[in-house]
Amino acid sequence: MVSDGLWSIGELAERAGATVKTVRYYSDRGLLPEAGRSSGGHRRYGPGALDRLRLIRSLRALGLPVPEVERVLARDEALEEVVSGQLRDLGTRLAALRWREASLRLLQDCAAGERSERLRLIGAVSVPPDTAALVRFWRRILPVRLPGRVVSMVLDSVVPGVPEEPSPAQVLDFARLHALVSDPLVDRPESRPAPPLPDGEYRPTVLYEGLAEAYTLASAELRGGRDLRDGGALDCFVAAYAHARGEGDSPDFRRSLLPLLARSDGPLITRYWKFAAGLFAPGEPVLGALHHRLSVALHLDVGAQAD
Template identity: 30%
Template structure:
């Protein structure tokens, strides 16, 4: 092929697969200038135009803008620099696509409506700094300046942090957490619960029962919680009954309705199902193993006391002799 070889715009299109209209646009922009024109004014291109057009098409398929391609072709920018910048941009696009996929899968799995799906999408689009601001606002509103610093520190060390490539479950958990953080009533309940946890103070009934009995009760509750024993089932009710009787005996009280009511009231002050739910959502978002110490063992006990109409002072499975520490 010599230097006199010329292609018409139609032949250039057939050889490259680039539409005639696009080649004409590139020519008008000076990216693929014609070598000359026929007497009738039709554009004719040298073989170099074929290679140049294939290069432009490849770079466009890689997502590089025409303005940047112009600078590459004119040697204003090195191709390596452009490729590196474009790779970084593609990484951002991939993350965005993965987030979309996770939102859609979460919406499909949960059967959410348009509004909740939109909310999930909006929350996942927040930057890490914006998500941190939401968490900081929650801490400031919950604990204030200098109020209960130990509780604030405990909550801060386990703030949720959505990963770069979250699963559908993590997206759903983060959405639920965001709703809790914005709830004024939840903030008050978190302050109360976290304050009790951080203080390490026993409940009044535990202080009266003594350290040994309290330890035995806590061990039994932790075992029931970790074994995922249903607090409202027959076995859970039996264990709760045994623990009520053990505490009552240590306090010199009868395990009657009045004692159970007082115990339930004390547990309700420091336990909250939404707070426990929050901690479990945090584990899911952060991808952590279960951290039982962050969930008060009293939560299981409270649900057991509230979830059964059985007379927990009655004899039956788990009655005196079956409680913790009787082995």
């Protein structure tokens, strides 16, 4: 340091443990304040430049690109925004890496004859994947008259989240599920699942809200080890359909409901729940399984009444 208390660019670089090229680059971008110039026109820096340079290098070590560093230096409160953004970006990249690792293990561990088909399936899914195709699938088959709040309730229950740390089996299930809902044949009238009750003869909002209550009860009863025929879930399940049609629960109605349930639980929905079941978090109720268990309980109940 010379007598004026300022440093040359080389002295600043040496004190910071950086290269002259690095200091010059940040200085040229206006990130390092110059305290003045020497008689020969060379840049001179004070102690504040060293603190600033150390801050810049710390931010860069965290992976912040230079434009983001500039935002932080220009405005103190920008640091929280930038850090949050970097964490979101890092989370996305980590999710992509975990998905790729599970995908590679899926290909590594399968028989050679299966690799081509599995590669085609996983190659059709974005990395990291999202559930947009699943949401579109359900929006296409749900009744158009459902209020937005009910649609949101249904989607939250039937669309599984993307596993944060997927297993190879989950990668395969998700890829198969994505292929199922993305198939153009799904939009053909003959491929679409039948409505839960004859179209135009029921109130969709009453039905779906009633079914949500029935599934909640069924989940609790199963966790408690109870037979669904002995609790309130089955009655609530039947009541949802009956009230949606403006009818009451009766033995005749229960018998008439059986073929309607069989028709609505077609092969498309059955395959959907087959692939989706393993994607829900442990302990999270799977509506497809609950619906099936309630339908079976109704069959048994109707059969018992006929004996």
